[in-house]
Amino acid sequence: MEVSNPDFNQKINITRKLLTKGHVSFKEAKILTGLDDNNFSLLFNKGSKQREKKNILVCGGAGFIGSNFIHYILEKYPDYTVVNYDKLTYASNLQNLSAIENDPRYAFIQGDITDMEKLDQTIKESGITYIINFAAETHVDRSIHGGCKDFVLSNTLGVQMILDAVNANNIEKFVNVSTDEVYGALDLEEEKEFTEDTPVMPNMPYAAAKAGGDLMCNAYYKTHNTPVVVTHCSNNYGPYQFPEKLIPFFLFKLLKGEKVPIYGDGRNVRDWIHVHDHAKALDLLLHKGEPGEVYNIGVDNERSNLEITKTILKVLGKSEDMIEYVKDRPGHDRRYAIDATKIKSLGWEPDYSAKKFEQGLAETLRWYLENKEWAQSVWEKKDEMNKFQESYFKK
Numbered sequence: 001m002e003v004s005n006p007d008f009n010q011k012i013n014i015t016r017k018l019l020t021k022g023h024v025s026f027k028e029a030k031i032l033t034g035l036d037d038n039n040f041s042l043l044f045n046k047g048s049k050q051r052e053k054k055n056i057l058v059c060g061g062a063g064f065i066g067s068n069f070i071h072y073i074l075e076k077y078p079d080y081t082v083v084n085y086d087k088l089t090y091a092s093n094l095q096n097l098s099a100i101e102n103d104p105r106y107a108f109i110q111g112d113i114t115d116m117e118k119l120d121q122t123i124k125e126s127g128i129t130y131i132i133n134f135a136a137e138t139h140v141d142r143s144i145h146g147g148c149k150d151f152v153l154s155n156t157l158g159v160q161m162i163l164d165a166v167n168a169n170n171i172e173k174f175v176n177v178s179t180d181e182v183y184g185a186l187d188l189e190e191e192k193e194f195t196e197d198t199p200v201m202p203n204m205p206y207a208a209a210k211a212g213g214d215l216m217c218n219a220y221y222k223t224h225n226t227p228v229v230v231t232h233c234s235n236n237y238g239p240y241q242f243p244e245k246l247i248p249f250f251l252f253k254l255l256k257g258e259k260v261p262i263y264g265d266g267r268n269v270r271d272w273i274h275v276h277d278h279a280k281a282l283d284l285l286l287h288k289g290e291p292g293e294v295y296n297i298g299v300d301n302e303r304s305n306l307e308i309t310k311t312i313l314k315v316l317g318k319s320e321d322m323i324e325y326v327k328d329r330p331g332h333d334r335r336y337a338i339d340a341t342k343i344k345s346l347g348w349e350p351d352y353s354a355k356k357f358e359q360g361l362a363e364t365l366r367w368y369l370e371n372k373e374w375a376q377s378v379w380e381k382k383d384e385m386n387k388f389q390e391s392y393f394k395k
């Protein structure tokens with residue numbers, strides 16, 4: 001299913017080339033595109049030649065973080081265009097982008113990052129300058145209980161395909177979005193945080209497959225000088241997250257009057273970052289990140305799963321009796337914590353610091369409660385939600 005219009009994107013690129021070569025005037029170009037004055041000026045930068053234009057390929061843009069990133073970029077850069085290239089797995093949701101689906105600066109193409117031919121064709125036809133990759137199988141429990149072949153295909157092989165496409169098309173910059181889970185686990189008792197020099201030592205198949213992609217990036221930079229930047233971010237919260245992940249999953253269960261299942265003793269700690277601040281960091285790295293470098297992204301906001309759950313219960317006015325402790329999952333990392341000094345030295349600061357976490361979480365929960373149409377669209381996929389972990393429901 002091709003939802004947005006790739007033909008339109010192609011028309012824009014051809015028109016842009018005709019304009020650049022002086023084969024058509026601005027007036028003729030506007031007639032060719034069929035755009036009104038406003039949209040034509042936005043796309044073709046008429047009258048403000050000094051404003052920079054970038055055409056970004058966002059792989060996996062129909063997921064949680066990718067769609068937040070697309071909104072962030074289109075809001076911040078009126079002259080940028082975005083092509084969202086997504087396979088549309090069970091975890092995707094084009095509803096996340098319904099507000100901009102008719103924006104002439106946005107196009108959607110359904111495609112798999114392991115499909116080299118389609119990837120290459122998309123890049124060529126769209127005149128892509130930057131690539132950012134969110135496309136991945138992302139659910140840890142699935143990678144444990146549901147087989148991990150798709151994880152290796154998308155998270156490792158898929159990244160290698162993008163790297164080949166970057167080299168073949170002289171892409172200016174490629175950012176591969178990865179996770180702090182590749183570093184393995186820290187102890188609850190220690191003060192240590194992950195730095196960019198922490199050895200990669202993943203404990204579950206999802207993280208190992210992500211690490212495979214990251215290592216490919218390093219190898220391509222060293223052997224081919226590929227302009228790639230790798231990021232390791234901590235747990236994200238915010239709007240548009242598929243409710244197989246903790247915060248929206250628990251919210252949905254509580255709204256149905258069901259108890260929420262906490263793995264083990266609930267003391268596992270994650271460093272929670274608002275997705276807005278992740279998008280802000282990725283924007284910076286797309287423009288200013290040094291090729292060949294790795295950057296950690298986190299806000300020093302360590303919270304246990306139990307603490308998160310109690311905060312959700314408090315915001316919803318529910319009792320702590322709604323908590324049910326279930327058997328822990330295998331390989332459950334105890335603690336993640338991020339040292340983000342390196343990206344901060346480039347000028348990045350989060351808008352939702354650890355001090356503003358309660359506010360960010362309350363806003364997020366309110367977003368899920370208010371966006372009923374979106375909630376309905378994901379509820380239709382409820383059979384896909386956490387279907388593999390029987391352990392969630394058995395002590």
Ligand SMILES: NC(=O)c1ccc[n+]([C@@H]2O[C@H](COP(=O)([O-])OP(=O)(O)OC[C@H]3O[C@@H](n4cnc5c(N)ncnc54)[C@H](O)[C@@H]3O)[C@@H](O)[C@H]2O)c1
Pocket residue numbers: 059060061062063064065066085086087088089090091092093111112113114133134135136137138139153154158177178179180210232233234235236237242
């Ligand atoms: N969610 C987090 O807390 C978090 C934290 C750190 C890093 N990350 C990383 O950020 C990225 C995005 O995470 P998310 O939570 O938005 O994931 P998500 O599961 O919500 O979205 C993933 C998207 O990728 C698409 N996709 C999967 N395989 C594909 C393929 N082969 N080709 C094209 N598209 C494909 C899916 O259709 C989906 O739209 C992932 O790489 C993840 O490892 C996530």
